Amino acid sequence: MIDKKIYSKKEVTIFNGVINLIKKGDNLYTIKVSDIAKSADIGKGTIYDYFGSKEETISKALIYYMNSEMESSYNRIMIKESFKEKYYEILLIIKDSYKSNLFIVSSILSSAGLKELYKHLADEGCNTNYFFSSINNIIVHLLETGKKDGIVTVEEDFYYFVMAIRGSVSTFSHYIGKKEYYKDINVEKAMDTSYKILLKSLK
Amino acid sequence: MIDKKIYSKKEVTIFNGVINLIKKGDNLYTIKVSDIAKSADIGKGTIYDYFGSKEETISKALIYYMNSEMESSYNRIMIKESFKEKYYEILLIIKDSYKSNLFIVSSILSSAGLKELYKHLADEGCNTNYFFSSINNIIVHLLETGKKDGIVTVEEDFYYFVMAIRGSVSTFSHYIGKKEYYKDINVEKAMDTSYKILLKSLK
Amino acid sequence: MIDKKIYSKKEVTIFNGVINLIKKGDNLYTIKVSDIAKSADIGKGTIYDYFGSKEETISKALIYYMNSEMESSYNRIMIKESFKEKYYEILLIIKDSYKSNLFIVSSILSSAGLKELYKHLADEGCNTNYFFSSINNIIVHLLETGKKDGIVTVEEDFYYFVMAIRGSVSTFSHYIGKKEYYKDINVEKAMDTSYKILLKSLK
Amino acid sequence: MIDKKIYSKKEVTIFNGVINLIKKGDNLYTIKVSDIAKSADIGKGTIYDYFGSKEETISKALIYYMNSEMESSYNRIMIKESFKEKYYEILLIIKDSYKSNLFIVSSILSSAGLKELYKHLADEGCNTNYFFSSINNIIVHLLETGKKDGIVTVEEDFYYFVMAIRGSVSTFSHYIGKKEYYKDINVEKAMDTSYKILLKSLK
DNA sequence: AATGAATGAGAATTCATTCAT
């Protein structure tokens, strides 16, 4: 497939500097190079030894992080046995990613794309395709499990199934992002509703 | 309800300056005051006669625009007769908003929120609640029509219905935002699939 | 001929800022933007309102100054009547330009060129040709006067005459630049020797 | 006389690194330490084992090179028999030095001095006097040959002779540095003219 | 002795904001 880039130790240190800032709640667009340096506990100049500009640094850090998150998410899902467990795991992943300010991930799982992020991401070889296809793999896997478990019974094309899953997942993403508007709904209820909607569309 | 702010002619000129920049594809976070002035065809200083800062200017422009878009969207939907027509109109509104780079709207209809936008929006009286409740109004109206048309037959609570609609709508938002990944799916197919998923969850 | 650029008041202010630094003895290559701003008594940012970079600012300041110096030099020479007076005036101009650290001028009158200066000068439309041809005009004028005064009697081509003058002038430039090596030679003696050598080559 | 410094192998390696950069056309004032290291094929740190700063490194490299050039120039001139041959050899040396971007030498033979170069040169024991007196030695030698050959017949003081030679030589330096302005003059013509002017002043 | 990764002081550049006109 698409080969994964190998990064040097220092590059990863810098990436983590960026990620921690975002986890801390810093706005992607107002991060300063000096902040990254401080966060990574290195000199400002070092960043420029490894990347050409602030934009490149942040872009690559995001790609790197999203890919590694994707990998661990993939593993979390694979470990689970049943269709239902796997689906709920996805919802939990979204919940976790939101808590750590890395909503980017779930934001991509839903509608809003990378387009708003640094143009750099588009230019660079740094494939967001890889990211997209990883999500597809997860969806394919989920569907297969669903068929095995006798949950997916409706006859539809692949696009339908992908959208059924993405749609029901997005209801939970929306809930998580706007909890304050749904004071009387707790997380379990939101998850259950998401799952209920999914089941309907797969029967 | 919540009283709508009345803006002066000049304020609206400035708002349109901001909106046109975004329609042009400029990134919300990298817009310069001088860009706004040029786009609105006024002097830079004039902006500061009406707003306290760049952040405030952009924030208020967004709120203003989203509200007016919401109003016209509301009207577009009301004009339609049947549940199906109304739903398809929502999808068309999303499609239009994407074309003009004002994905913000659909981005809010789906999961990702304003949190990433200027903090200012939160502080200011400029209620995004108003925006949120407008969408809710639309959803309520749609559900009522659905019941009248005999399409909504399942017995569920309000949260379920809201999510069913938001979920199916979000599949179309996702499609529109990532058309390049779905080369073999045309807009009609995407709309039909979205509707099909919705129907399933309402039966 | 080559049309002269018209510069705005502020541009000239900036140019003078640069020139004064050089007159003060600052090295062309180590001047800082903040120095220019201070020297011109304006804000740092203003420089960037009028020029694209430090390099462009300094380059254009030099061109501007050399051209204006050339003009005043031309006038100083024209005012003089005889061949001898005109020639001595050239030597005095060199002496003055050296005192004010603007040896650039005499440095160009002699061998070393602009090549060592900012590349920018080469790129830009800013013609150094104009400068070179101005010097040529002076030489032509001097030769004509020399013929009228019966001083130029040898039959040679134009290149010979140009070089005869440039050569003898350069002896004085050299003296001025290295006075400390010629402790027993005063300025008058150096001028007289320069003129004596010139006469020899024109007879 | 002035005792010549003996440099270690590594020091000479570094010097050559600097010289090659200049030969390559790099600007004296914009050379970076890392460039020198790369050019000399050594580590950056090594440079600081032998010199105290970048400035010192470049200054000493220039002195070193100028001295060695002077020595070989001296030898090239000594080998020649007649006044004319010796003079033409000087012109050829200038031509060669220009080709290799080491115009410094001829730049010093003419008017513009080291003053514009690193102050360091002045401070350091590294005598530019030595360099200046070497040129004087050559001029003295040339004059003696000229008298022997019956070319120098005019009765003048030493300063006159020095300037006569420097002046005529500078015409050729100027030509070499500005060939593009003298398209219809070839090198031989420029040399002949230089010599013709010299002869006039020595008769 | 030699290296080059790491540093951070310092320089260039940007742009929100002010204010004289």
Place this chain on the structure above:
DNA sequence: CATGAATGAATTCTCATTCAT
């Protein structure tokens, strides 16, 4: 009121120098 030239604080980026290996 409206303007946009001017500003300088804030930020990006560079590169001489150091020092652990």
